[in-house]
Amino acid sequence: MKLFVVPTPIGNLEDITLRAINVLKSADVILAEDTRTSGNLLKHLGISKPLQSYHIHNEHQTVARVTERILKGETMALVSDAGTPAISDPGFLLVRECLRQDIPVECLPGPTAFVPALVNSGLPNDRFTFEGFLPHKKGRQTRLQQLAQEERTMIFYESPHRLLKSLQQFAEYFGADRPVSVSRELTKMFEENVRGTVTEVLAHFSAKTIKGEIVIIVGGKNSAQKVTDDSED
Numbered sequence: 001m002k003l004f005v006v007p008t009p010i011g012n013l014e015d016i017t018l019r020a021i022n023v024l025k026s027a028d029v030i031l032a033e034d035t036r037t038s039g040n041l042l043k044h045l046g047i048s049k050p051l052q053s054y055h056i057h058n059e060h061q062t063v064a065r066v067t068e069r070i071l072k073g074e075t076m077a078l079v080s081d082a083g084t085p086a087i088s089d090p091g092f093l094l095v096r097e098c099l100r101q102d103i104p105v106e107c108l109p110g111p112t113a114f115v116p117a118l119v120n121s122g123l124p125n126d127r128f129t130f131e132g133f134l135p136h137k138k139g140r141q142t143r144l145q146q147l148a149q150e151e152r153t154m155i156f157y158e159s160p161h162r163l164l165k166s167l168q169q170f171a172e173y174f175g176a177d178r179p180v181s182v183s184r185e186l187t188k189m190f191e192e193n194v195r196g197t198v199t200e201v202l203a204h205f206s207a208k209t210i211k212g213e214i215v216i217i218v219g220g221k222n223s224a225q226k227v228t229d230d231s232e233d
Contacts, residue, residue: 001070003098004077005091007084007110010213011187013044015111021045023108027077031066033090037081054078059090063097070103082213084112088132088157113186114155117215120193121153121181123223128153134166144173151220160210167202170218174198179219185212 004023009015024030024047031054032038038051054062070076078085078094084107085091098105118125129152134140147154158166163182170178181195182205190212194204198218 001073002075002104002106003070003094004075005085005095005105005107006077006079007108007112008038008041008079008082009187010082010111010113011185011191013041015187016045017108017110020108020110021047024049024077024079026075028074029069029076031076031078031094033080033085038079041079054090054094056090059093063093066094067097067101067103070098071101082111082113084110087112087114111187113157113183113213113215116186117181117183117193118153118155118217120183121217122195123153123179123181123217123219125153128155130155133157136162140169144169148173149221151222153220153223154218156216156218158214158216160212160214163205163210163214163216164202166216167198167205171198171202174218174221179223181217183215183217184210186215188212 004027006020006023008020024042024045027049029050029052030038030042032051033055035051035053042049042051054066066076078091080089080091083089086095095105114130118128129150131147131154134143134156156166167180170180176199177197179196180198180201181193182201184192194201196204
C-alpha cells in the first residue's frame with residue numbers, strides 16, 4: 001500500500017533511473033497524465049502494466065477513487081508526460097490526500113526541466129524562485145509588476161506560441177537589458193540554449209519558428225549590474 005511519484009524523461013529516454021524502472025515494474029497500476037505517451041515509454045522499457053488516466057481535467061474526480069484503491073492494498077505509481085509529477089503537472093492533490101489518509105508517499109529523484117535550464121543559464125543559482133507558468137490573462141500584469149522587484153533568479157515555463165509575448169513583457173516590466181536564458185527542447189536532438197539580454201534573446205526568437213517545450217531563466221533585479229561588476233574584477 002503506497003503511492004510512488006515517479007519522474008520520467010523530459011526528452012531523452014535514457015534519462016530514467018534504474019530505481020524508477022523497478023518501481024514501474026512492481027506497481028499494480030500506473031497513473032498517467034496521457035496513457036498514450038506513457039504507454040510508449042513503457043513499451044520502450046519493456047514494461048506491461050495497467051494504465052489509468054490521471055490528468056488535470058479529471059484530477060479532482062479521480063483522487064477519491066485512487067486513494068480508496070491504495071487503502072485496499074494496491075501500490076500505484078504516478079507519472080506525468082515528462083519530468084516530475086506535481087511540478088506544473090497533476091499530482092499535488094493526490095499527494096496531499098494520500099498524506100491526509102496516512103498513505104505512504106515516496107517521491108523518486110529524477111528529471112525536472114528547470115534544473116538543467118537553471119544550471120546552464122550562467123545566472124546565479126544559489127537563490128532562485130520557481131514561477132512555473134504565468135497566468136495567461138487575469139492577474140498576469142499584477143504578477144509581473146510584483147516580480148519586477150524580485151532579486152532572486154526567476155524560473156518560468158512557457159509554451160512556444162507565448163514565448164515572444166513573455167519576452168516582450170519582460171522587457172517592459174523588468175527592463176530590456178535584464179539577463180535571460182531560454183532553453184528549448186532540453187535533452188532532445190535539437191536542444192537550444194540562448195543567452196543574453198531580453199532584447200537580444202527576443203530578436204533571436206523573433207527571426208525563427210519556435211517549437212518545443214521552453215524554460216526561461218531571468219536574472220533578478222540588479223542582476224545586470226552584478227554581471228557587469230563581476231566582469232570587471
